[in-house]
Amino acid sequence: MGRTLTYPKRSSNTVNRYKHRATYDLGAIHTIINASPVLHVSFNPGPDDPFPTIIPMIGQMGSFEYPSASINEPLECYLHGYVSSRIMNLARASDGEGLPICVATSQVDGLILSLTPNSHSYNYRSAVLHGYANLVTDEQEKLWAMELITNSVLEGRWDNSRVPPDKAEMSSTVILKVKVQDGSGKIRDGGVSDERKDTEDANVTGRIWTGVVPVWQTFGTPIPSGEGKLAEVPKHITSYIETKNKQNRALAENAVVVQLPPEEQH
Amino acid sequence: MGRTLTYPKRSSNTVNRYKHRATYDLGAIHTIINASPVLHVSFNPGPDDPFPTIIPMIGQMGSFEYPSASINEPLECYLHGYVSSRIMNLARASDGEGLPICVATSQVDGLILSLTPNSHSYNYRSAVLHGYANLVTDEQEKLWAMELITNSVLEGRWDNSRVPPDKAEMSSTVILKVKVQDGSGKIRDGGVSDERKDTEDANVTGRIWTGVVPVWQTFGTPIPSGEGKLAEVPKHITSYIETKNKQNRALAENAVVVQLPPEEQH
Numbered sequence: 001m002g003r004t005l006t007y008p009k010r011s012s013n014t015v016n017r018y019k020h021r022a023t024y025d026l027g028a029i030h031t032i033i034n035a036s037p038v039l040h041v042s043f044n045p046g047p048d049d050p051f052p053t054i055i056p057m058i059g060q061m062g063s064f065e066y067p068s069a070s071i072n073e074p075l076e077c078y079l080h081g082y083v084s085s086r087i088m089n090l091a092r093a094s095d096g097e098g099l100p101i102c103v104a105t106s107q108v109d110g111l112i113l114s115l116t117p118n119s120h121s122y123n124y125r126s127a128v129l130h131g132y133a134n135l136v137t138d139e140q141e142k143l144w145a146m147e148l149i150t151n152s153v154l155e156g157r158w159d160n161s162r163v164p165p166d167k168a169e170m171s172s173t174v175i176l177k178v179k180v181q182d183g184s185g186k187i188r189d190g191g192v193s194d195e196r197k198d199t200e201d202a203n204v205t206g207r208i209w210t211g212v213v214p215v216w217q218t219f220g221t222p223i224p225s226g227e228g229k230l231a232e233v234p235k236h237i238t239s240y241i242e243t244k245n246k247q248n249r250a251l252a253e254n255a256v257v258v259q260l261p262p263e264e265q266h
Numbered sequence: 267m268g269r270t271l272t273y274p275k276r277s278s279n280t281v282n283r284y285k286h287r288a289t290y291d292l293g294a295i296h297t298i299i300n301a302s303p304v305l306h307v308s309f310n311p312g313p314d315d316p317f318p319t320i321i322p323m324i325g326q327m328g329s330f331e332y333p334s335a336s337i338n339e340p341l342e343c344y345l346h347g348y349v350s351s352r353i354m355n356l357a358r359a360s361d362g363e364g365l366p367i368c369v370a371t372s373q374v375d376g377l378i379l380s381l382t383p384n385s386h387s388y389n390y391r392s393a394v395l396h397g398y399a400n401l402v403t404d405e406q407e408k409l410w411a412m413e414l415i416t417n418s419v420l421e422g423r424w425d426n427s428r429v430p431p432d433k434a435e436m437s438s439t440v441i442l443k444v445k446v447q448d449g450s451g452k453i454r455d456g457g458v459s460d461e462r463k464d465t466e467d468a469n470v471t472g473r474i475w476t477g478v479v480p481v482w483q484t485f486g487t488p489i490p491s492g493e494g495k496l497a498e499v500p501k502h503i504t505s506y507i508e509t510k511n512k513q514n515r516a517l518a519e520n521a522v523v524v525q526l527p528p529e530e531q532h
Contacts, residue, residue: 012315017348037388037481038372042308042318049278051396051447052308052318054370058388082283104320106304111485113503115493116428117416118435122303122324130317150383154479162382162470169384181317192491199493204428210494213420213485213507215303219377220480220515223522225458227381227465228476237379241479249486256489 005072012130013182021186027072029185030061032127034071034152036105037217041079043087043101043133057081059103060152064141077103077129077178078136078145088174091133098132103178109189109252111213115198115205123212123255127185131178145175156236189255214252219244271338278396279448287452293338295451296327298393300337300418302371303483307345309353309367309399323347325369326418330407343369343395343444344402344411354440357399364398369444375455375518377479381464381471389478389521393451397444411441422502455521480518485510 006024007013015022023029033039039059044052059079063069081088091099110123136142146165147158165173192210199205219241222233272290273279281288289295299305305325310318325345329335347354357365376389402408412431413424431439458476465471485507488499 012311012317012319017351037374038390040306040308040320040370040372042306042320042368044310044318045278050366051278052310052366052368053278053396054306054308054320054368054394056370056372056390056392085283100316100318102308102318102320104306104322106306106322108303108483111420113420113423113488114427116431116435117412117424118431118439120416120419120423120427122419124304124322126322128320130319146383150386153386153388154377154379157379157386158383161380161386161474162464162467165382165384169382173384191489192493194493198428201428202495205493205495207496208427208494209488209490209496209498209500209503210492211488211490211499213488213503216484216486217374218482218484218515220482220518222379222475222477222479223457223519224475224477226476227458227460227471228474229468229471230473230475232475233477234475237475237479249484252486253489 005074007183010182013128013184015184015186021188023185023187024183026074028187029127029129029183030071030075032107032125032185033061033077033103033105033129036107037153038105039079040104041087041101042104043090043099045086045090055087058149058153060148062145062148064144067144077131077180078149079133079176079178080146080149081174081176083172083174088135088176091135091176098134098179101131101133101178103129108215109255110215112192113213114192114210115194115208119194121188123189123252125185125187127183129178129180129183131180133176133178136175136177139170142170142175146173154237155240160234160236191256212256214256216248216252218248271340273449276448279394279450281450281452287454289451289453290449292340294453295393295395295449296337296341298373298391298451299325299327299343299369299371299395302373303419304371305345306370307353307367308370309356309365311352311356321353324415324419326414328411328414330410333410343397343446344415345399345442345444346412346415347440347442349438349440354401354442357401357442364400364445367397367399367444369395369397374481375521376481378458379479380458380476381460381474385460387454389455391451391453393449395444395446395449397446399442399444402441402443405436408436408441412439420503421506426500426502457522478522480515480522482514482518484514
């Protein structure tokens with residue numbers, strides 16, 4: 001592409017702590033979102049409620065207008081939900097640009113076990129998006145988003161299940177489309193980082209173990225149920241499990257190897 | 267105890283969808299929070315910003331006044347952060363009861379692969395708390411919360427690192443204490459659930475595999491770094507990894523076995 005698109009830095013999405021770990025690149029942020037089995041979505045329930053709330057939702061970045069858009073390009077965030085849930089009712093009733101929401105996710109890739117509690121940390125990837133949410137009303141776009149989101153749970157699952165959804169299924173499912181206004185990501189990788197006052201103190205270093213424990217999500221052996229009569233676990237499931245288990249483990253272990261200069265770590 | 271304490275049901279925390287999966291029990295909700303390596307914390311940055319925002323934080327439920335309180339009893343939520351981060355500045359500047367925040371977490375325990383995309387789901391445990399956040403100012407309480415939170419990352423780590431924190435470390439770390447106003451949890455376990463229109467259609471059941479893929483968090487082999495000179499990985503780390511890996515896997519696999527009556531599933 002020859003260019004890296006970035007989200008604008010506003011006060012709401014600018015990272016102030018450990019800035020060297022922050023990213024505003026669309027590609028990096030969208031990749032973190034799309035790798036998340038669950039997104040945490042925040043909104044304000046109403047003027048009488050002092051608390052913002054958070055619900056877990058399944059979602060995915062994509063572009064219905066330009067379905068071939070790459071992960072580095074401007075994309076919308078599509079979120080899946082039930083027709084009468086509160087966030088859907090609020091989005092339906094919202095005027096102006098839509099319901100202001102925040103979409104966030106974090107994946108832990110490792111425990112950073114250092115000399116002092118203060119320098120303990122995680123290797124992680126986190127991302128946040130702010131945007132206006134509206135209900136998708138176009139039936140073709142809705143169907144496209146349902147397929148996108150289903151396949152994010154398990155690649156190829158849409159075509160290996162009973163589709164298309166019937167009329168009742170289409171009307172009970174609602175898809176939220178988030179017009180993204182800004183976003184940021186934060187990635188911590190590398191190893192342990194401690195301050196000189198501790199690394200140079202033999203009384204401290206001599207009795208403490210430091211290092212990284214890689215952490216990743218594992219998919220286990222599929223447990224069949226009685227509904228589908230297909231006897232053998234199909235390839236789209238077995239190969240997804242095998243691929244993801246390898247990828248997830250490699251990502252967590254390789255994250256440790258990335259070594260930044262000590263002054264940029266913590 | 268002979269009684270089960272529950273959070274009050276207010277509009278902000280009442281679950282309307284799949285109510286049979288909802289819980290308001292303190293014990294169930296606190297357990298889900300404490301099992302989470304990361305919590306998602308939402309707050310409103312200010313009157314000029316239409317979007318609530320979410321940051322990932324490490325936290326733990328506990329009671330400084332009654333340290334021996336069980337998980338089923340009223341507890342505060344302690345969150346760890348950096349002195350000048352935005353949420354800390356907002357909490358410091360808040361008047362009245364404190365900064366209104368929402369704390370949420372979700373853990374995926376399995377992929378529910380059913381006949382139709384609409385009946386696909388996750389086995390999961392999620393929890394949400396609403397409350398007022400204030401900075402902990404008492405030094406003893408702060409130290410106690412730092413130990414609580416450090417040990418939630420890896421059991422016994424506090425005593426196996428260089429403690430206590432020195433003056434600079436104490437002042438750069440800030441602990442938020444959340445006075446919980448309400449909360450709710452949601453647990454989905456069990457197997458696949460499909461509607462009769464599909465389970466009785468041999469054209470559908472004959473070509474589709476249904477079942478559950480258990481999902482859990484795995485801790486890998488510790489990778490030593492140069493700072494701590496202890497040659498062997500100590501027991502508090504190896505036994506934590508071994509125990510958690512067994513527990514996490516068993517939880518995900520056992521969740522599948524719980525079988526509710528079909529009409530209560532989805």
